[in-house]
Structures are given as C-alpha cells and as structure tokens.
Amino acid sequence: MSPALSLRRVDRRFGTVQALLGVDLDFEPGQVHAVLGENGAGKSTAIRILAGLDQPDSGSVELAGSPVRLRTRDSAVRRGIGLIPQTGSLLGELTLIENLALTQPRQLIRRRHVGETLEAAAASSGLTIDVDTPVRRLGRAQQQLGELAIMVAQGARILLLDEPTSVLDADEIHGLHRQLRVFADTGITVVLITHRLHEVRAVADAATVLSHGTVAWTGRVADVDDVTLARSMVGDLPESAPPPRQPIIDDADPALVLDRVWAATDDLAPVRDVTVRVRPGEVVAVVGTAGSGQRTLAEVAAGVVTPERGARRVTGRASYIPERRSDALLSGLPVKWSAVLPRLKDGRFTRFGMVREDAVDEFARDLLGRFDVRPPNPDLPAGALSGGNAQKLVMGRELDTAPAVAVVHAPTQGLDLLAAQRIRDLILTTAAAGAAVLLISADHEEARALADRVLVLRDGRIVGEHTAADYDHAVHRLVDVPLHEDGPA
Ligand SMILES: Nc1ncnc2c1ncn2[C@@H]1O[C@H](COP(=O)(O)OP(=O)(O)OP(=O)(O)O)[C@@H](O)[C@H]1O
Secondary structure (H helix, E strand, C coil), rough: CCCCEEEEEEEECCCEEEEEEEEEEEECCCEEEEECCCCCCHHHHHHHHHHCCCCEEEEEEEEEEECCCCCCCHHHHHHEEEEEEECCCCCCCCCCCHHHCCCCHHHHHHHHHHHHHHHHHHCCCCCCCCCCCCHHHCCCCCHHHHHHHHHCCCCCCCCEEECCCCCCCHHHHHHHHHHHHHHHHHCCEEECCCCCCCHHHHHCEEEEEEECCCEEEEHHHCCCCCHHHHHHHHHHCCCCCCCCCCCCCCCCCCCEEEEEEECHHHCCCCCEEEEEEECCCCEEEEECCCCCCCCHHEEEECCCCCCCEEEEEECCCEEEEECCCCHHHHCCCCHHHHHHHCCCCCCHHHCCCCHHHHHHHHHHHHHHHCCCCCCCCCCHHHHCCCCCCCCHHHHHHHCCCCCCCCEECCCCCCHHHHHHHHHHHHHHHHCCCCCEEEEEECHHHHHHHHHCEEEEEEEEEEEEECCCCCCCCHHHHHHCCCCCCHHHH
C-alpha cells in the first residue's frame, strides 16, 4: 500500500537559510508519526508544505502515491489534509459550529446541518465537545479537540498537529494522546510535531528526526531507544550546570507581592483573591491547567493588567516573558530591534537624540550568539524566527538585564531538549543572582525541577501550596477539587 502522504526530495530555502534539503518522508495510513528535531530544524516548514501553506522550491508532495500541488490551505483541506497550528486557528468569538460554518459559506444558512455534521464527526471519533459555546471560553484542550472535530467534519483523513501538547497539562496531554490513537485506529494518518521524547514513546508508531533541514533518523519507534533519538536530535546533551543558590532568608522582604488580587479581562479567565509573595533569590511556581487564570495572573504580576481589587507591589525592575512570544517581539522589524527593546533608552544606543544603529547591531549580534538564537542574523525579520528561537531571544533579552523580579510564563514551551535545559539553567542563574522569579507553567515536572515553592491555581484561586520537598504528582488531584463560585467580598 502507498503511504498516505509523502515528501519527495523537497528543498526549501529562505534567503541564506536552507530550511529543508532533499527531504524524503512517508506517513503511513492509520499511524501516528512523530516529527522531532531541534529548534529551527525545519519541522514547521515541512508541515506547512504538507498543509498547503508553503510551497517547496523543488521536489513534491505525494498523496497516496500521486504528486499533488497544494497551493493553499483550502486545497489541502479539499484533499483531506487538516492542520492544527501551534496557536490554534479558530475565531474566539464564534462557537465551533459557527467556525465550521465559516469554512463552508454555501452552507451558512443551513446552520442546523452544519451542527449535525460537526456532532456526527465528533461522535464518530469518540470526541466530547461543546459546539455552542464561544471558543474563547473553552479551555485550550477543548479548543484543540474542537479544531480536530472540525477537520474531521471537513473530511480530513490526514491530521497535522504542530506541537499540540506544549500548552496542555499532564491530564490533557493524556486525553489528546488517547484521541490521536482513536483517530489512527479508524485509518486516519496523524503527524505530530513534538519536542518530548516520552510523548513519542506514549503515542507514536513511527518517528522522524529532522536536523538542519535533513532527515537524521526515521523508522519505527519500537526499533529505537530514547538515547539514540535524543542524540540524532541535538547530539550529546551536556550535563546541566545550574549555579549554586544561596539559602533564601525566611524573613526577607518579598520583591514581588500580589496581595488579595482580583482581576479579569475580556479575553482571559479571571483570578480571584490571589496572594503570592516571592522573595529575592526565590523561584515560586504557579501550576494549573490552561484556563485557570494563569495568563491573567502573569499579566497582573508583570504590571500589564491592573487588578480590580487588591494590590501589586514590586521592589526594583520587573522583566516579563509572556506566554505568547509574539507579544514580546516586533515581528515585522529586523531581529535586532526586538533584541534591544528593553534597553533602547540606555545611553549607549543613542547619540544626539538619534539611535546608534551600529551599537544596536553589535549588541544584538552578541545577544543572539550568547543565547544561541539561530540564525544569528540581526537583520532577519523577527517574525521569521522559528518558535523555539523566538523563545530563546525573548528569554535571553529579558533575563540578561539582571531584573529584580522576573515573571516567566511557560518558559520552555516549544524548546528542544538542549535549549530547554539552557533556559532552565538561566532561570536558576537569574534567581541565584538575587531575582525573585515567578514561574507560571502547566508543566509539573518543570515546576518541581525549578521551584522552591509550588502554588496550585484552579478556577482563578490558589488551592494548594507545597514546598519543593513535598511536591509530587499527588498535587495534580488538587486541580480537580470542586470550588464554590463567589465574587469579590
Ligand atoms: N518565512 C521565513 N523567512 C525566513 N526564514 C524562515 C522562514 N520560515 C522559516 N525560516 C527559517 O527556516 C528554518 C526552519 O524553521 P522551522 O520553523 O521550520 O523550524 P522548526 O524545526 O519548526 O523549529 P521550532 O522547533 O523552533 O519551531 C529556521 O532557521 C527559520 O528561521
């Protein structure tokens, strides 16, 4: 039998960057196929070509053994290929039914029919989804499942998922894996970009490692061990070398205080009566499922959102690494302007009221080199950086300024093994230098590895607090404890 989908000798170059070179890849029907590789290896480029969002310079895409030209996303969808991008593509104000209807304008008036199609597609794949609630009010996991149901309702037989689990917590990841296996069992081909080796082991039949735009390894997951996969991705992992930390002084004044804070925004889940104190040199993690108010909490802590009640107090300068890296970058401008952003007012970058572009250039080159942002080209538009490299740039830029307070949201989301290890070391270095670090993450393992104390956020409230020593997976269950609904006193 022919593979469901293939790349044949695909080349793709962006300026001086060879994103893909002679890539041959086969995705078999009824299999989950993981695509791995370090940041900038070419994974998203390959997926975008398969989804009709980009075209190869040479080589071709084959569907069931025959070459096809996928000029647009629609042309891929018509051929049964659906893409779930990293950030999702649904319109938040609309329900799932309305989102599906939008993709089928001729059926707009037959709303009931669209609803039935969606519900039938969901039922046939064992999905439980809420089709009538505006998407922005659904949790991230529900949004993803809804997006998958929409693809299946549109007739998708091939599903391409770009790092779908990077924003999910452990339970949600487990749920998505179960769902992907159900799809594969019905003959659907699932292509999954991921950085997590345990995810490959948990859900994939086959895997491919891309490295510098070429295939470094491809085969059955059962035939390979984790060390081989990791080596083909990033070479040998150096030992993590976090700096020595000073003991935290119990009665030290906190550098960041959120005191009984209530806050809400139009788009985000609220936080209610939240108190957090972070002392200099301390890492405090807030864990919880997406939609429990983490982003609101991060924005309040960073001073971006003003609380409705309660107070925020910060001693010294605060850095903020937001969950959506694009919020922190000037996407249309050369990378150097994003690199220098927090320091643009430093005297060394201006003379006679004019910006000294040579100084900006030199600074950006040094920063890109030290934080391994690839390609290290200060003139590349920031929007052209791969997800992981954009992340390295924002983390490096913010933590390099020796902040007194650092609010860090999902710091290793989308990073390869090596880059994630470096960023974790950088967070510990920042704390060791005396910063109060508030880490907001859905990743319990990461919280456990980095934090001195872990707070559990659910429905906008802190429902548990643990020291690093007593924190383990049992914490997880707290996330499911029901809470009373009430408003500000
Ligand atoms: N539109 C573009 N313009 C210029 N360079 C680009 C563009 N798109 C991708 N690139 C470059 O191509 C290379 C491959 O990028 P790609 O996004 O495919 O990597 P990736 O493996 O998905 O990385 P990540 O894990 O960080 O998301 C990178 O060096 C990236 O900077």
